[in-house]
Amino acid sequence: MVLPIENPVKSFWIEGAKSPLRDFRSTPELPKEALDVIIIGSGYAGATMAYWLNKFARDGETPSMLMLEARDVCGGATGRNGGQLRPHFYSRYPPWSERFGADGALKLIQHEVAHIPAFDKLFQDEGIAEKVCFKKGETFDAAMTQEAWDRLRGAYDMMQKDHGVDGDVIRECRLIEDPKEAEEFTQMKGCLAAVVHPTGQVWPYKFVHALLQIVLDTGNLNLQAHTPALTVSERDADGLITVTTPRGSVKAKTCRWTSHLLPEFTKLIHASRGTIAAIKAPEGFIKHTGAQHWDSVVNNYHLQLPPPFNSIILGGAKAVVIHKPETFVNNDQEDIQFEGVPEFYAGWPARDVIGWKGEDPAPFEGTVEEGGVWTGVMSSSIDAFPFVGPVPDKTGHYVASGFTGHGMPRILGSTAHIAPLVLSSLGVPFETPAAAAIFPPLPEPFHVTAERIKTLQQLEPKEKHKLAMEASLESAKKPFAKQPSLPLAMSALAISA
Numbered sequence: 001m002v003l004p005i006e007n008p009v010k011s012f013w014i015e016g017a018k019s020p021l022r023d024f025r026s027t028p029e030l031p032k033e034a035l036d037v038i039i040i041g042s043g044y045a046g047a048t049m050a051y052w053l054n055k056f057a058r059d060g061e062t063p064s065m066l067m068l069e070a071r072d073v074c075g076g077a078t079g080r081n082g083g084q085l086r087p088h089f090y091s092r093y094p095p096w097s098e099r100f101g102a103d104g105a106l107k108l109i110q111h112e113v114a115h116i117p118a119f120d121k122l123f124q125d126e127g128i129a130e131k132v133c134f135k136k137g138e139t140f141d142a143a144m145t146q147e148a149w150d151r152l153r154g155a156y157d158m159m160q161k162d163h164g165v166d167g168d169v170i171r172e173c174r175l176i177e178d179p180k181e182a183e184e185f186t187q188m189k190g191c192l193a194a195v196v197h198p199t200g201q202v203w204p205y206k207f208v209h210a211l212l213q214i215v216l217d218t219g220n221l222n223l224q225a226h227t228p229a230l231t232v233s234e235r236d237a238d239g240l241i242t243v244t245t246p247r248g249s250v251k252a253k254t255c256r257w258t259s260h261l262l263p264e265f266t267k268l269i270h271a272s273r274g275t276i277a278a279i280k281a282p283e284g285f286i287k288h289t290g291a292q293h294w295d296s297v298v299n300n301y302h303l304q305l306p307p308p309f310n311s312i313i314l315g316g317a318k319a320v321v322i323h324k325p326e327t328f329v330n331n332d333q334e335d336i337q338f339e340g341v342p343e344f345y346a347g348w349p350a351r352d353v354i355g356w357k358g359e360d361p362a363p364f365e366g367t368v369e370e371g372g373v374w375t376g377v378m379s380s381s382i383d384a385f386p387f388v389g390p391v392p393d394k395t396g397h398y399v400a401s402g403f404t405g406h407g408m409p410r411i412l413g414s415t416a417h418i419a420p421l422v423l424s425s426l427g428v429p430f431e432t433p434a435a436a437a438i439f440p441p442l443p444e445p446f447h448v449t450a451e452r453i454k455t456l457q458q459l460e461p462k463e464k465h466k467l468a469m470e471a472s473l474e475s476a477k478k479p480f481a482k483q484p485s486l487p488l489a490m491s492a493l494a495i496s497a
C-alpha cells in the first residue's frame with residue numbers, strides 16, 4: 001500500500017457529519033515559501049500532531065504547518081472506525097507481560113487508560129465534548145463461550161496476581177460471573193459472564209475536524225485536501241526536506257510521515273481491513289458499550305451514540321469474514337463491502353440483543369451504499385505496536401503510525417510525546433498543556449529504534465499473514481462460526497420483508 005485507494009465506500013461518520021472542512025484547501029496553491037513542519041495525513045495522528053504543536057508552543061511561537069491529505073480530510077481509518085475509546089485494561093496482559101514483564105505490561109496499559117481522562121480534559125478545555133459526541137461510561141467483555149471466559153478470566157486473574165487486588169488499573173475492573181446478571185448488564189443474549197471496566201466513545205471524524213478547525217483558526221496551519229505526498233527527501237544542505245505532490249513540491253524543516261512512503265517500514269506495516277455499520281435504534285437503548293467474544297478471533301463490538309443521533313455503531317462481523325481471511329488479512333479494498341456482512345449486521349440486534357423490538361425494514365442510517373455499512377483499513381504493525389518518534393538516521397523526520405486497529409487509546413499520547421521533540425528541534429519554547437501532562441511516558445515498545453527496525457525487517461510478513469489466515473480458518477470450523485452467512489442473510493431478509 002503506497003497511497004490510499006480511490007473511491008472508498010461511504011461511511012456514516014463522514015456522511016453524517018456534513019463538515020465544511022471535508023474538501024478543504026486553505027489556499028488555492030501550495031505554499032511557495034519553506035515551512036517549519038509538513039504533516040502528511042489528516043487523520044487522528046496528523047490532526048493531533050498539529051493540535052499539540054500549536055498547544056505546546058508558547059504564545060505566538062507556533063511553527064508554520066502544512067498538512068497534506070491524499071483524500072478528503074480525515075477520509076482514512078479515523079473516518080471509518082468504530083469510535084471506541086476503549087483501553088485494553090486487562091485482556092492483553094498475558095501476552096504483554098510475557099514479552100515485556102509485569103511492569104512493562106502495566107506501563108502499556110496505563111498509557112492506554114490515561115487516554116480517557118486526557119480526552120476528557122482536552123474536550124473540557126476546548127468546550128467541544130458535546131460537539132464530538134464524547135461520552136465516558138462502562139464497557140464490557142461478554143464471554144459468549146466457555147473458551148472466551150477462560151481467556152478473559154485468565155487475563156484478569158493473572159494481572160491481579162502480579163499487581164495485587166488494589167493495583168491501580170485492575171481495581172477499576174470487575175467480574176460478573178452469574179450468567180443471568182451478565183445477560184442483564186450486557187443485554188447480550190447467551191452471555192455467560194463478563195468483565196466490566198471504564199471506557200470512552202467519540203465521533204472520531206468530528207473530533208478530528210474540530211481539532212483541525214481550532215488550529216486553522218490560529219492561522220498557523222495550511223490544510224490541503226486531495227493532495228497526496230508522493231516522495232519525501234532527506235534534509236538538504238539548507239536543512240530543508242522536500243515533499244513532492246501532483247500539485248508541486250513543498251519544503252519544510254521537519255516532516256511527520258505516514259509510514260507507507262518510508263522504505264524502512266515497507267515490511268513492517270501492512271493493511272488489514274475491517275467493517276462497521278450504523279444501525280438505527282431508539283434513544284438510550286444500549287446501556288453500555290461492549291464486545292462479544294466467542295474465541296480470540298471471533299468478536300463483535302458496539303456502542304450507541306447520544307441523542308439526537310442514537311445510532312448503534314457495530315463492528316466485527318468476524319463470524320462471517322473469517323471464512324475468507326484473504327478478504328481482510330493484508331487487504332486494503334476499502335472500495336468494496338464484505339460479502340454477507342450487511343446482512344449479518346442487519347440481523348444482529350434481533351439475534352443478539354435482549355429486548356430488541358425494532359423491525360425497521362431499512363435498519364441502517366442510510367442505505368448500505370449511502371454509508372450505513374462500510375469498510376476501513378487499519379495500518380497493522382508486524383510486532384503489533386505502533387512506531388512513534390524520530391525516524392532513526394533521518395534528521396527532521398518523525399513517524400506516528402501502525403496503531404494496529406487500536407489507535408483511539410494510543411494516538412493522543414503518542415503525538416503528545418512527539419510534539420515537544422519537534423518544537424525543541426525547531427528551537428521553539430514550549431510548555432506541556434494540562435491534557436498532555438496526564439500521559440505517562442511513551443511505552444518502550446512504541447519507540448522507533450534502529451535496532452527494532454532492523455530486527456523486524458528480518459521477519460517475513462507473508463509468514464505472519466499465513467498464521468493469521470490459519471487462525472481464522474481454524475475458528476471458522478467452530479460451531480458458532482459455521483456457515484453464518486446463509487441463515488444470517490435470511491434473517492436480514494426477514495427483517496426487510
Ligand SMILES: Cc1cc2nc3c(=O)[nH]c(=O)nc-3n(C[C@H](O)[C@H](O)[C@H](O)COP(=O)(O)OP(=O)(O)OC[C@H]3O[C@@H](n4cnc5c(N)ncnc54)[C@H](O)[C@@H]3O)c2cc1C
Pocket residue numbers: 002003004040041042043044045046068069070071073074075076077078079080081082083084085086227228229230258260261273274275276315375376377378400401402403404405406407408409411
Ligand atoms: C474498520 C475499523 C474500525 C476501527 N475501530 C477502532 C475502534 O473502535 N477503536 C480504536 O481504538 N481503533 C479503531 N480502529 C483503528 C483506528 O481507526 C486507527 O488506529 C486510527 O484511526 C489511525 O489514525 P491515523 O491518523 O494513523 O490513520 P488515518 O486516519 O488513516 O490517517 C492517515 C491519513 O493519511 C492519508 N494518507 C495516506 N497516505 C498519504 C500520502 N502519501 N499523502 C497524503 N495523505 C496520505 C490517508 O488518506 C488518511 O486520511 C479501527 C480502524 C478501522 C479501519
